[in-house]
Amino acid sequence: MNNTHTGQAGKKLSLKEKYALMTRGLGWDTSYEPMDKVFDQLGLEGIRIHDWDKWEDPFRLTMDAYWKYQAEKERKLYAVLDAFQQNNGHLNISDARYVNTLKLFFTGITPAEYNAHRLFAMLGRQFPGPGAAIACQMQAVDELRHVQTQIHSISQYNKYFNGLHDHSVMNDRLWYLSVPKSFFEDAISSGPFEQIIAISFALEYLLTNLVFMPFMSGAAYNGDMATVTFGFSSQSDEARHMTLGLECIKFVLEQDPGNVEIIQRYLDKWFWRGYKVLGLVSMMLDYMLPRKVMSWKEAWEIYFVQNGGSLFNDLSRYGLRMPRHWEQSVAEAEHLSHQTWNSFYNFSDAAAFHVWLPSDEDMAWLSEKYPNTFDQHYRPRIEHYRRLQAEGKRYYNPSLPMLCQTCQIPLIFTEGDDPTRTSHRETEHEGEKYHFCSDGCQEVFEQQPDKYVSAWLPAHQILQGNCFAPDADPQAAGFQAEAEVMRYFHVNPGQDNMDYEGSQDEANWRLWKGLSPDGASKAPPAA
């Protein structure tokens, strides 16, 4: 072999050339073991890739640069978190009600970030092109960063507020958290191309501003320095993840015309799955933030209808169209948050955060933002609840709701053209009847019925007696089924849930802030 030694100063390399030389050549076509055994998941879905070398690296970060940039970000972030803790930064939030959005985030989204960490490690191992694999590996380690920085940002809140104490167990068990949990498990249990379309494209690219923006802007508007600093710190990671989402869809579509139909099917499914999970975000924006950022309807209009619409315009040259039922999501934007918050108000004795009825000021805001629906359909119901509460007859729903077999949300939504009728679909599969909240969810089920029949539906599981701790004995005298289910959820009834008014969170907040019971300020407690 030739001696390649020149001994001369090297020519200057562009970033792209340097990255390609250092990275792209690392892989090889195996010959002692067949390639389809080394990368054995690529044939599961019928997607055809002819040339992995056509992958355009969405960002060209070598590891040394990654360590350097990320360390810089971590230094800044942890300096802020240290200061936040040292100075009881949690006392500077707008109101203790705000912390309930963190409870939703921490029990619903942080565990999803953990799943993303593992999912991208799977992709980092399964894609045979080093370009694609490394982009996924970097996202895998980024997602671990997000899990951990969220834990460290929220650690201080956990020391002072209830409901944040057991996020991992709650995500596995608590009924409404099966909505985000089943969403992510649906993705992670799929083949590698569906995994990346579901998370990188549908979630991280198409819908990311509807998850990330509401929580991080909510933190900014409500004085939560820890969370908003985390948000700013992860923004450049998220930008990388978005470019990966866009690159992967273009790459797959350009590789083979036969891929278009499969990708369209994935997009239809994952748009609808993602949209349903976002129902939790809608109520957070409209009902839970003491200082509001924007309404759900406005957010959906900007981030989905406008931004998503122009994205699909771009993608139409590949033969893709807007996902099925997107128009319905726009029509439902008038109702989504009101119906979702109402359900949590009804079932808040079984949740892990506090609820409250909107104040007069909140209702004026809701009327303004929802002129077509709020005063007509939702204000009267809230006023009714107020009267009941004033009479000491606070309404809780004592039943277990029917759940949608696909998205696992109770059947709480109404027909798109008639807000007085519950939307309920059903289908039969192998002699069993299955129920759905929408046409979209029914269609997702009918594409893969054998997958969705195995869903762990919390209401069913509770009724079957599968939601008790191992040491619980349903045969014992005086067995308290409801209390035992709460124990299985790791929820402390009355402490973690029900109304904010009268809660320990509220009492502590008043004490720390020096507020009298009627809300007036008084001298702070002695140091």
Place this chain on the structure above:
Amino acid sequence: MSVEIRVASIDPIRQTFARTSRRFGADKPASRYQEASFDLQPRDNFHYRPVWDPERDIYDSRRTAICMRDWDDFRDPRQYYYATYVLNRARMQETAEKSFEFVERHGLLATLSAGQVHQVEALLLPFRHLEWAANLNNCFITAYCFGSSMAQGAMYNTTDRLGIAQYLSRIGLLLDGNSGRSLIAAKERWLGDPAWQGLRRLAEHSLVRKDWFEIFVAQNLVLDSLVHPVMYARLHTELDAPGAAYLAMLTEFMKDWYGENVKWVDACLKIAAAESADNRAQLSAWAAEWKGRAIEALDPLVRLIDSGDGPQRLEAAVAALDLRMTRLGLDPA
């Protein structure tokens, strides 16, 4: 006397998360490592069977023959979580960067003899492909292992291996004046040179194994303990030849990394071996099997080491591995 700052103090209602209390004791203030590392992986109530492994759950402890009562028992002696990991690696890369800049600015690889250059080309650069296999193997462990503490350690190992492969690539680019010719030649050796074929075959075998703990043993215990001390460490002991010190500078990252990574690898193996006799037997059997193959694969390569003592170095590394296995509670075969 000291300067005093008085701050309003309010008592917390709890010290840490419940999962952290359950593992490290109730209501003790927890470290950031403790809060960030353990009991994060989903455990219960999986909704769907994965299409890529329909017999098992999404996260399933049965993806290895090793059994643990507590899968989050794998504590990292380095106590790395993301922030401490990247801060440490950023410091290491800063040193490496200075070395590369220094060597490049002064054209110092020109001081290497033709023989030394040949040694780098024939015996160092092709290892970038072995590191790529090590990257994929640790990425496999990250993806399919059980428990967040094991996945975390394997994740950092994954990105470390990519970093090492890229540093090796940069040595090649320094040698070939950024033409990439040395890297193409290294890949040709990896793919066709008879001396490298045993190692490539071994790497490819490791890539089709499905038991993630076996891969851990094959890659992180056996292969590393024979490759690093023999192929990298010698660059740091044979410093007499002109230019040798520069090669030592350019591979210092690998040397420092190896010394540190061993602590994590040993901790994992020690914990798994201490769990049961069955684990000990299984880990020992894997180690023995992969050790035999690795010695065979490395034999033709160590014979090419120009100082002539390659076979003795390999023998010494095997003896050190046996000693290390005994220390970890494994039976050296």
